[in-house]
Amino acid sequence: MKTIVKKINEENMEAGCLQEAVSILQRKGLVAIPTETVYGLGGDALDAEASKKIYEAKGRPSDNPLIVHIAEVDSLGELTKEVPEKAYKLAEAFWPGPLTMIMQKSDNVPYGTTGGLNTVAIRMPSNKIALELIRESGVYIAAPSANTSGRPSPTKAEHVIEDLSGKIDMIIDGGAVGIGLESTIVDLTGEVPMILRPGFITKQMLEDVIGQVEVDKAIIAKSVDPSLKPKAPGMKYKHYAPKAELTIVEGAEQAVVDKINACAKQKMEAGYQVGVIATDETFARYEASIVKTIGSRYDEEQIARGLYAILREFDEQQVDVIYSEGFAESNLGQAIMNRLLKAAGYHVIEV
Known part of the structure; x- marks a missing residue:
């Protein structure tokens, strides 16, 4: 057709x-x-x-x-x-x-x-x-x-x-x-x-x-x-999932950055291509194969607009593993986290 x-x-x-x-x-x-x-x-x-x-x-x-x-x-x-x-x-x-x-x-x-x-x-x-x-x-x-x-x-x-x-x-x-x-x-x-x-x-x-x-x-x-x-x-059913393995890391801001960097380093040393979903506030602090900002943590509408597109971008760049920050679950944040959790298969690290 x-x-x-x-x-x-x-x-x-x-x-x-x-x-x-x-x-x-x-x-x-x-x-x-x-x-x-x-x-x-x-x-x-x-x-x-x-x-x-x-x-x-x-x-x-x-x-x-x-x-x-x-x-x-x-x-x-x-x-x-x-x-x-x-x-x-x-x-x-x-x-x-x-x-x-x-x-x-x-x-x-x-x-x-x-x-x-x-x-x-x-x-x-x-x-x-x-x-x-x-x-x-x-x-x-x-x-x-x-x-x-x-x-x-x-x-x-x-x-x-x-x-x-x-x-x-x-x-x-x-x-x-x-x-x-x-x-x-x-x-x-x-x-x-x-x-x-x-x-x-x-x-x-x-x-x-x-x-x-x-x-x-x-x-x-x-x-x-x-x-x-x-x-x-x-x-x-599983929804919204990228081809790469997605993990959400939740906790205090710097603790999340440190944990994601540690995980990313370990994966990259093992030969994996690693993507990180960051925010404007944390973007510069990450060290990974590909780091993308989804927008400001304080602009939930911007994060919602960009979520699916950023997952597809990582697919195009053939990353093997993705780490994402978690988001507050008030207002629109509840919907954002609902989609992220489904995409990650509920794979969450608390720090």
């Missing part, structure tokens, strides 16, 4: 520029699209065969549900059995935006899209290209991240091309994404809403709108605990 790659400027879209992508979606093909979080691999959410193609292209486990992307709040009535009042409140506060809500699915949504579950995950992206494509095509777009399953999520079209060129019909290049981490997922099917995946929309932000919100303990655990099974099926 030859994959079409088309550049489209979100801020200056011309009439008809999405027509080719519209046609592909309407005939049950796959289009990779930019969103404000990461690039998504889109297909018709109400067509089980289109969803099957998404799973096959990504190599994604079939019990890992797809998120359905919509352009109008009224669509909730078609996709769910019942829309909780809290869903409308959250939609008013955060849509369009990086929040996914889980509700009981209607019969319109095939089990092939929901991973066999009776619930459906729905969000309304704020990216103008994604929104316009949904509206023009008349298709609700099921769209997990547009990468090979398990790899770092794509924040640029180049990442999608690397993973999926030749496997899907089209890639829309809308430039670098704004947030860089997947949406927050909140489950509204229980008595108390529960966060199943942390993201840009934090627990405090949700509670300011709807009151009490719980967090699935499995997603904030620092190690694999057999007694804690994540409620979101996708969270049980």
Whole structure:
């Protein structure tokens, strides 16, 4: 299959520029699209065969549900059995935006899209290209991240091309994404809403709108605990992982620097290529094969935007081992650490 790659400027879209992508979606093909979080691999959410193609292209486990992307709040009535009042409140506060809500699915949504579950995950992206494509095509777009399953999520079209060129019909290049981490997922099917995946929309932000919100303990655990099974099926799989072995080092700043330098020295003496994910505050203190700064420790949004890209850069430079500093787990930092821990396979050194 030859994959079409088309550049489209979100801020200056011309009439008809999405027509080719519209046609592909309407005939049950796959289009990779930019969103404000990461690039998504889109297909018709109400067509089980289109969803099957998404799973096959990504190599994604079939019990890992797809998120359905919509352009109008009224669509909730078609996709769910019942829309909780809290869903409308959250939609008013955060849509369009990086929040996914889980509700009981209607019969319109095939089990092939929901991973066999009776619930459906729905969000309304704020990216103008994604929104316009949904509206023009008349298709609700099921769209997990547009990468090979398990790899770092794509924040640029180049990442999608690397993973999926030749496997899907089209890639829309809308430039670098704004947030860089997947949406927050909140489950509204229980008595108390529960966060199943942390993201840009934090627990405090949700509670300011709807009151009490719980967090699935499995997603904030620092190690694999057999007694804690994540409620979101996708969270049980390894995600976001670079090809190199990744280790997180946590503790006081200088102690972390010293430990990483000691580990890096040992690995380099053994002949390994070593990468270090540093911050602006510590960059100059590291001695390793390749040291990259992810930004200032005090700018969580910058760190989130750069995380997946930096992991892919290390892959390109063929490092064997990566060491990363840990980050505070307040606000967006919780989502950053969730992704880092998954990418590292929970390999953490405390100093």
